[in-house]
Amino acid sequence: MGLDDRDALRVLHDAFAASADGSGVVAQFFSRWFGTNPAARDLFPADLTPQRVAFAHAMSWVLGELVAQRAQEPVSFLAQLGRDHRKYGVTQRDYDLVGRVLHASLRDELAEQWTPQVDDAAREALNLITGVMGGAADAEDGPAWWEGTVVEHLRVSRDLAVVRLQLDHPLPYYPGQYVKVEVPQCPRSWRYLSPSMPADETGAIEFHVRTVPAGLVSTAVVNETQPGDRWRLSSPHGGLHVDRDAGDVLMVAGSTGLAPLRAIIMGLTRWADNPRVHLFFGGRYPCELYDLPTLWQIAAHNPWLSVSPVSEYPGDPDWAAQYPDVTPPRGLHVRQTGILADVVTSYGGWGDRQILVCGGPEMTRATVAALIAKGAPEQRIQHDPLSE
Known part of the structure; x- marks a missing residue:
């Protein structure tokens, strides 16, 4: 049955889920791969832990989607991954080797659970993964980096x-x-x-x-x-965006999470008519709201943009004097003090807005949870993938 056998696919998924810390089948795969192809080790930094964890997470997610018989998102993800991996000089021969090594690692790790049905599912799943990645890389005609x-x-x-x-x-x-x-x-x-x-x-x-x-x-x-x-x-990733025909927008930026939202706002300035955009920009101290002067300049010429600065603490530490003063000219919204998620949701649930949230994982999770608790539809909230 191969990819149609949910029970067999679930066995494979569970093997990677159990290796979420980079141990188990993931550790065995990397050791076996580097033993087979020592040159591959040079593609990675000395500390492999982040790569092992990321690999376990990716494989667990892809196989979980296949268990649910959802192939569209995994194929899109794998295609982008294949295009991105061109920067390492990876070839189809490398993908074929990785597929064989991963199959052998799964077989040894699963031991008694390795049935003919699981073997079929593993072969078809790995052929799909390596085939999509290799095919997407071969089809890409732009630079590798x-x-x-x-x-x-x-x-x-x-x-x-x-x-x-x-x-x-x-x-x-x-x-x-x-x-x-x-x-x-x-x-x-x-x-x-x-x-x-x-x-x-x-x-x-x-x-x-x-x-x-x-x-x-x-x-x-x-x-x-x-x-x-x-x-x-590398080549670009992600789909964070504003639909100019889908209503007004709420943006929530924590620290350097401002960067992608700033790029979107600057992109919108090309148009004379835009939805209203309300940006909350947060940091620990007022001095860490580093880009307020630029935001003020954009808002001064684009009445559809409102900016609300938020800091967790009311004043600056002594070391702030060593860095540029980021106090904006008069005209920007008055700075508020408090936790960013609390300040944003004090205005309501924002359920009628397109919502974009960018920042560290903890801030993003807290803000998304607070918005949903206030009634914002989860499907209207966008954020980039979160690391653990």
């Missing part, structure tokens, strides 16, 4: 930086999408970043970056990036 030079690095707060680059060739993307970025300080460690401006035909691009705990890439970008550094960018 884009390279660019850092032209400006602005330290706007203690753990926040704005980085501007000039790409060798323009990168086509939609406002609200994100890309993977590799920086010279952390080779082979790719991190997702969202451009904070629409695609530019000259190749100019800008990112807003905040350090995260134990984040090697973000720490390097904020603390060590210098003009002249060469960055590498």
Whole structure:
């Protein structure tokens, strides 16, 4: 029965779900793969834990969708993954090897659970995964990656930086999408970043970056990036967007979660007639609302945009004096103090709006939960995929 055998597919799904921490079949797969092809190890950073966890999550999700007999989203996801993996120089031969190694790892891990039915389901599922990824990569005729030079690095707060680059060739993307970025300080460690401006035909691009705990890439970008550094960018991902014909919009941005929403807002300025957009921009301290002057300038010329600054604390710490003053000119909404989700929902449920939420996973989960509790329809809320 293969892909029609839900029970067999569920056995495969459960094997990856049980390996959510990167152990079990996932650890066995990576060890076997690197033993078979030692050169593949050079594609990854020294610490494999994030890659193992991400791989377990992806496989568990794809197989879970196949168990539910939903193929459209997994195929789209796998196609994008295949296009993105071109930056590693992966070929169809590599996909064939990965498929064989993964099949052997599953067979050994499942042991007594490995029945002829599970074997058929595994072969068909792995053929689908590697076939879609390899086929999408072969069909793509654009660059495997884009390279660019850092032209400006602005330290706007203690753990926040704005980085501007000039790409060798323009990168086509939609406002609200994100890309993977590799920086010279952390080779082979790719991190997702969202451009904070629409695609530019000259190749100019800008990112807003905040350090995260134990984040090697973000720490390097904020603390060590210098003009002249060469960055590498992947093809774009994501579908965050505003439908100009679907009514007014609520945007909620926590810290550098502002970047994709800012890009969308800047994209909307090309049109004379837009839905009303109310943006709540939050940070811990007033000084961390780093882009208020730019937002004020946009709002001053576009009456459909309203901006509400929110900080968790009413005043700034002593170290704020070392960084640029972000107090906007008069005319922007008065800054409010409190937890971002609480401030947003104090206005109501926003159920009549398109809702876009961007920020750290904790902030995003809290805001989405608060909005739903207030009556906002979950299907009208957009946010990027959340890491655990």
